[in-house]
Amino acid sequence: MSKNKRPVITDDFKKEAVRLIVTSGRTISQIAADLGVGLSTLTRWKRQFHEADLLAGPHEDVTKELVRLRKENEILRQEREILKRAATFFAKEGSR
Numbered sequence: 001m002s003k004n005k006r007p008v009i010t011d012d013f014k015k016e017a018v019r020l021i022v023t024s025g026r027t028i029s030q031i032a033a034d035l036g037v038g039l040s041t042l043t044r045w046k047r048q049f050h051e052a053d054l055l056a057g058p059h060e061d062v063t064k065e066l067v068r069l070r071k072e073n074e075i076l077r078q079e080r081e082i083l084k085r086a087a088t089f090f091a092k093e094g095s096r
Contacts, residue, residue, distance in 0.1 A: 009037075017042060018049045 020031050021042070032042040055068060 014045045015049060018046050021046055 017031065017035055017037070020026070020035075021028055024031065028042055028046070029039050032039045035042070051071070055072060058065060
C-alpha cells in the first residue's frame with residue numbers, strides 16, 4: 001500500500017490564493033473550497049501575508065504606513081516588556 005502524500009504548497013500558491021481573496025469579490029469559503037484548502041488555513045495565510053506586507057517597510061500610502069508603524073511599535077513594546085521581566089527574574093536569581 002502506498003501512503004498518500006500531501007501536495008507541497010508553495011509560497012507562490014499561497015500569495016495567489018490571498019490575491020484571489022482580495023481581488024475576486026468572492027467569499028473566503030468559496031475560494032477555499034475551489035482551491036481545496038481549509039477555511040482556517042486560507043484565513044491564516046491571509047493574516048500572515050497582510051502582516052508581512054505591513055511590516056515590509058515604508059509605504060507611499062500614509063494610512064498604510066501609520067498602521068505598519070503602530071504594529072511595529074506594539075511588537076517593540078512587547079519585546080521591551082519581556083526583557084524587563086527577564087532582567088528582574090535574573091536579578092532575583094543572582095542574589096540567592
